[in-house]
Amino acid sequence: MGSAILNSIAPEEPKVVVPEYGETADIQDKEVSMEQLCSISTYDQWTPLSVSGQLPKPRYKHGAVVIQQKMYVFGGNHNGRYLGDIQVLDFKTLSWSKLEAKSQAEPSESAGAVPFSACAGHSVIQWGNKILCLAGHTREPAESLSVKEFDPQTCTWSTLRTYGRSPSSRGGQSVTLVGDTLVVFGGEGHGRSLLNDLHILDLETMTWDEFETTGTPPSPRSEHAAACFAERYLLIFGGGSHSTCFSDLHLLDTQTMEWSRPKQQGVTPESRAGHAGVTIGEYWFITGGGNSRKGVSDTLVLNLSTYEWSVLTNLEARAPPVSEGSSLVMHTINGENFLVSFGGYSGRYSNQAYALKASLKPSVPSQQINESDTNGFSPLSVAENSSRKVIFEIEELKDEKSLRLKQELTGLENRNAELTEELHLVQDQLSIEQTRASKFENEISDIQQRLQKMDTLEKEIESLRYELDSTVSEEESSSGNELHRSRGFWRWNG
Structure with missing residues (x-):
């Protein structure tokens, strides 16, 4: 997408030169700080972020999570090659940096070993002040799914010991935090086999369980989006198989373990796979992805209480926030909620970050006014001010x-x-x-x-x-003796 279109979205922002990876972004007109996010005045529009530091390599199908005002980006895919780096975007300074992680030394490992293998299509989940990383496609896939933990404070990786039967290894699955459990659904396994199995990891006992469910589960798929609502309901939206993309919505009640299809309202979402989603309260934001015909240009919002879809904003088809395999996180500054999208593929690999200020605000309790605190204002003037406010x-x-x-x-x-x-x-x-x-x-x-x-x-x-037969018969009758001697050409009389 051209820079002219991006500048039209946010003309008040300084121009940004976004080079290929390995170079440093040049920032003009102002010092980069957290105030840049706060300075975004327009709601529900994607704005390119001015960043400093060495830009990460462009990528898609990576993982991203926010902890303590920093966005951690893990791995991904670039030109068919799996990445194993850890990139960090500090929201205070809007600067990129690269982490050099080490493993927690074990008897069978050297102190310098890094257990986080280069991968793509994996899932990263915030768990307290730690980051859990599960599944993903690697050059040398394992038989079963492992759970790794990253400590941002010490920059160390460790492989967690789990109990029970681990799910088979896969990529493009969804991993959703529901209460104190992780729910793994679907993905693409060995031999490009599509899955729709369900596995639950109890994070208190680190035990895997595979529950029996009722109802009709989603068909096998990968690259879908999943969300949790009310710490009970798991929602699955979209995704793709080898032949088609989906636009269906499925609901799992994790208390009754029953699948259902909620009755949807509002706009009808297009089929898509490779999209990203994040929840803010009872709203689920969906962006990016595409289908067999095109990249999907709308950013959707689903009201999880009413299952009503609405379009938050539209972009041109090749804009980075529309990209397949981009990451989407939520960050709150001064009570304002910001969505931050990074990377993705839309004809080329991206390493740009975009922000959107969501217009959905928490309800503010009405202000109570005491007569002694009116500072000379009469109740009438207060009422007039309230009327003007309304x-x-x-x-x-x-x-x-x-x-x-x-x-x-x-x-x-x-x-x-x-x-x-x-x-x-x-x-x-x-x-x-x-x-x-x-x-x-x-x-x-x-x-x-x-x-x-x-x-x-x-x-x-x-x-x-x-x-001819009639002629021959007449000749036979008139000269029978001669025909018996010469034997005719058309008949054989013996």
């Missing part, structure tokens, strides 16, 4: 609703253009088929005419044979 809030809601309607209208217009293009393609194919059918009809008519001529020829031949 009017301003109503106007703000109208503006937000108008913006939402415009965004939905834009989405519908884009969808209409796509359907019109598909209709033209179908009409062209129909015209081709009609031409072929007309050609076949002409060939059939020609064959039928030839068959009629053949019937006529056969009748003429039969007539000639009859006449």
Whole structure:
């Protein structure tokens, strides 16, 4: 995506030169600090971040998580090569740095060994002040799924010991924190086999369990998105198989272990795989991904209480936040929620970071006013100020609703253009088929005419044979003795 479009999203931001990996980003006009995120004034629009430090190598299908105002990025894929590095974006300074991690020394390991193998399609989960890393595609896949723990304070890796039957190794799965458990679903295993099995790891006992479920589970898939709601419900959205992408939504009640299909409302989401999701309260934000036809350009929001979909914003199809395999995290500054997207693939590999300030705000309790604290203001003036505040809030809601309607209208217009293009393609194919059918009809008519001529020829031949037989019979009757001596050509009389 060109820089002109990105600058139109946030014209107040300084220009950023984003080079290939191995170089340093040049920042103009102001010192980079955490205030840059706070300075984003527009809600629900993706804004490129001005960053400093050595940029990470472009990648997709990596993992990312936020701990103590830092985003940790693990591994990924670049040009078919698995990465094993750890990159950190400090939200205080918006600067990149690379961590050199070591392993927690064990008798069978050297102190300098790094157990985090280069991988892609893995899952990283925050657990307290530690980071858990599970599954993923590697150059030398193991038979079973292992659980590794990274301590940001000491920059050390360790492999956790688990009990029970571990799931088979895989990549592109979802790993979701539900209470004190990790729920692993689906993914792509050995031999590109697609999975829809469910495994639960109890983080208190570190024991794996494979539960029996009722209802109809999602079909086998990978590169889907998963979320937890009310520390009880697991939601699975989208994903893909080897032949198609999905747009379905599935719900698992982890107390009854029953699968169901919630009744969805609002806009109908496009099928997608390779997307990313993050929850803020009862809202689930989905961005990125694509299907067999294109990259998906909308950022969606699902109300987890009503299962109503809405479009938060639209971007051009090749914009990095639309990329397949990008990461998405949430960071809160001064009560404002920011989504941060990094990396991905949209025709080329990206190493850019983008931020979006979500307009969903927590409810603020009404302010109580005591007569002794009015500082000379009468109750009437307070009421007038409250009325003005209500009017301003109503106007703000109208503006937000108008913006939402415009965004939905834009989405519908884009969808209409796509359907019109598909209709033209179908009409062209129909015209081709009609031409072929007309050609076949002409060939059939020609064959039928030839068959009629053949019937006529056969009748003429039969007539000639009859006449010949009659002539021969007359000759036989008139000169029988001579025919007995010479033996005829057409008949054999013995």
